[in-house]
Amino acid sequence: MSHVLIVDDEPSICWGFRELLTDEGYDVSVASSAEEALDLADQTVPDAVVLDVRLPGRDGLSTIQDLRRRIGPAPIIVITAFGNLDTAVRALQEGAYDYLTKPFDLDQISEVLRRALRCSSAAATAPAADDRAIAPETFIGTSPAMQGVFKQIALVAPSDMPVLITGESGTGKDLVAQAIHRHSRRKDAPFLPTCLAALSPGLIESELFGHVRGAFTGAEQARQGLLELADGGTVFLDEIGDVPLPVQVKLLRAIEQHEITPVGDGRTRRTDFRVLAATNRPLDELVARGEFREDLFYRLGVFHIHVPPLRERVEDIPPLAQAFLSSAATGERTPALSEGALRELSSRRWPGNVRELRNAVERAALVARGGEIEANHFPPLPIFPITDCTSTEALELATANWASEHVAVEECGDLLDHFLRVAEPPLLKAALLHCGGNRAAAAKTLGIHRATLRQKLSEHGLNGD
Numbered sequence: 001m002s003h004v005l006i007v008d009d010e011p012s013i014c015w016g017f018r019e020l021l022t023d024e025g026y027d028v029s030v031a032s033s034a035e036e037a038l039d040l041a042d043q044t045v046p047d048a049v050v051l052d053v054r055l056p057g058r059d060g061l062s063t064i065q066d067l068r069r070r071i072g073p074a075p076i077i078v079i080t081a082f083g084n085l086d087t088a089v090r091a092l093q094e095g096a097y098d099y100l101t102k103p104f105d106l107d108q109i110s111e112v113l114r115r116a117l118r119c120s121s122a123a124a125t126a127p128a129a130d131d132r133a134i135a136p137e138t139f140i141g142t143s144p145a146m147q148g149v150f151k152q153i154a155l156v157a158p159s160d161m162p163v164l165i166t167g168e169s170g171t172g173k174d175l176v177a178q179a180i181h182r183h184s185r186r187k188d189a190p191f192l193p194t195c196l197a198a199l200s201p202g203l204i205e206s207e208l209f210g211h212v213r214g215a216f217t218g219a220e221q222a223r224q225g226l227l228e229l230a231d232g233g234t235v236f237l238d239e240i241g242d243v244p245l246p247v248q249v250k251l252l253r254a255i256e257q258h259e260i261t262p263v264g265d266g267r268t269r270r271t272d273f274r275v276l277a278a279t280n281r282p283l284d285e286l287v288a289r290g291e292f293r294e295d296l297f298y299r300l301g302v303f304h305i306h307v308p309p310l311r312e313r314v315e316d317i318p319p320l321a322q323a324f325l326s327s328a329a330t331g332e333r334t335p336a337l338s339e340g341a342l343r344e345l346s347s348r349r350w351p352g353n354v355r356e357l358r359n360a361v362e363r364a365a366l367v368a369r370g371g372e373i374e375a376n377h378f379p380p381l382p383i384f385p386i387t388d389c390t391s392t393e394a395l396e397l398a399t400a401n402w403a404s405e406h407v408a409v410e411e412c413g414d415l416l417d418h419f420l421r422v423a424e425p426p427l428l429k430a431a432l433l434h435c436g437g438n439r440a441a442a443a444k445t446l447g448i449h450r451a452t453l454r455q456k457l458s459e460h461g462l463n464g465d
Contacts, residue, residue, distance in 0.1 A: 002117055003027040005046035007037040007063075008079070009055055017050065020106045021113075034058040041070040048116055050109065051096075053080035053087060061087070064094040075116035077109070085139050088150040089157065089183050099154070101147045139175060140320050143313035149176065149305060156303045157183035162255060164240075164300045165278040167307030170355030173278040176305055177236040186274060189233030192226050197239035205247045208237075209254070211263035227260045230273040240277040240300065241286055245293065252296045275300070310350040310357060317345050320354065324361040325373075335365050336372050344375035349400055399423075425460045428453070 004026045006017045014030045021028045029046070031037035034055050040046075049067060053060045064076060075097035080087060083101040091099045097116045100109065139146060156163055157180045165173045174193065181191045199207055210225030226235050237243075243251060254260050255275055259268040277300045286292035310317065318337070326334050337345075341364070350356050364377035381402075402419070427446070435441035443453040456462075 002047040005029050005049045007031045008052040034063040038066055045071050047074055049076045051076055051078050061090055068095055077112055083147045085150040088154040092154040099151055140323050141316045143316050145308040145313045152305045153179050160274050161303050162300050163276045163303045165305050168309050168353055169280050170353035171307040172354050173307055177276045181234040186233050190230050191234050192230045193236040194226055195238045196242045201244045206263050209260045209262050212265045227254055227273055228271045231271045234274045237277045241279045241281040248293045248296050255299055310353045314346050318342055321345055321361045324358045325365055328362045328365050335368055338372050338374050340375040341373045
């Protein structure tokens with residue numbers, strides 16, 4: 001029978017763990033503080049530990065090393081209700097087997113515990129923590145989606161593995177790359193980012209690999225490329241889908257062999273770099289069309305991190321907005337967001353994601369002139385949103401934008417009637433046009449009675465159309 005030690009100061013959580021794990025055949029002991037957990041571990045070495053971060057007195061993360069000296073390689077699963085990137089990184093660097101954020105399903109912790117016990121030797125090889133301070137957190141996000149991103153960054157940062165970062169424009173793919181570098185063994189070496197989409201196809205090879213003097217017209221001096229300048233550090237290739245096919249061959253060889261050949265030079269040069277790549281384009285579709293090499297796609301995608309769009313983590317909008325306000329504040333007082341402003345922010349679709357949110361908040365702070373920020377201080381929604389979505393998604397987005405714009409000023413009015421007056425006429429006209437003016441056929445297409453169609457045409461003044 002495996003012995004599990006639960007360390008948490010919330011009695012309800014300890015009770016839930018004890019009931020679940022006892023039913024599953026575990027022997028369970030409970031501690032409400034780090035000091036009590038260390039005493040219990042001295043008495044009986046557990047096979048696994050579930051450890052909360054915030055505890056009375058000493059916190060859970062600073063206790064891991066002392067626990068490790070008592071329990072050896074037994075897995076430690078860290079849980080917290082206040083997760084962020086630095087907590088995730090530190091937990092894994094301290095030697096935790098896994099990191100979970102509350103609230104979580106008890107079945108989830110049960111499955112993690114089973115996995116941990118099956119490979120309990122893994123904790124013994126986890127990297128030891130160093131004494132250097134962790135850099136301030138870059139990301140703000142308590143949503144499950146962002147907690148997943150934090151965990152992935154923490155897992156992959158200590159390795160030299162290539163990472164492919166995907167996500168829509170404005171989601172913060174560059175911040176993910178910076179965080180990976182900052183928490184890697186290369187953190188004291190250069191971090192060199194480049195946006196390949198901003199370069200002409202003819203210059204990308206020279207930008208990456210460098211060139212010798214006279215290699216092409218205008219090459220009056222030799223120049224080192226990013227892959228050589230990043231020796232010992234990290235190169236971040238944003239918009240990797242824009243690399244021309246011939247350059248992709250050289251890039252793949254450089255990643256695998258750590259050798260580069262400058263343009264116009266026949267000699268190879270050794271360089272030790274880690275590559276992180278990002279794109280908002282579906283690389284698998286580019287591969288299928290022959291526009292991106294399959295071997296390079298799989299080499300870059302050894303570890304894949306997808307950054308979720310803002311609309312999929314709405315709960316992160318208020319803290320993000322407040323952080324942007326604090327950084328934009330020019331005086332001693334940071335402007336406050338009214339309840340109406342928060343509702344407005346949470347109702348928008350944010351096709352530009354976090355970048356668009358930041359611009360909107362900074363603009364609102366300027367318009368509010370130091371006072372409380374209201375919904376009407378944010379920039380108006382675009383009439384024709386620029387988006388890559390389908391026609392149905394575009395209709396949904398346009399409707400949501402229209403509703404957000406009008407709901408604040410028509411709270412006690414006839415908003416639904418107003419919407420129908422706007423939306424019904426083009427729908428009725430399209431049905432009639434499709435049916436060659438045959439009202440009976442148009443009514444059938446619309447799924448309404450012919451008399452109802454006649455009434456609606458009259459209401460909208462379309463009888464003469």
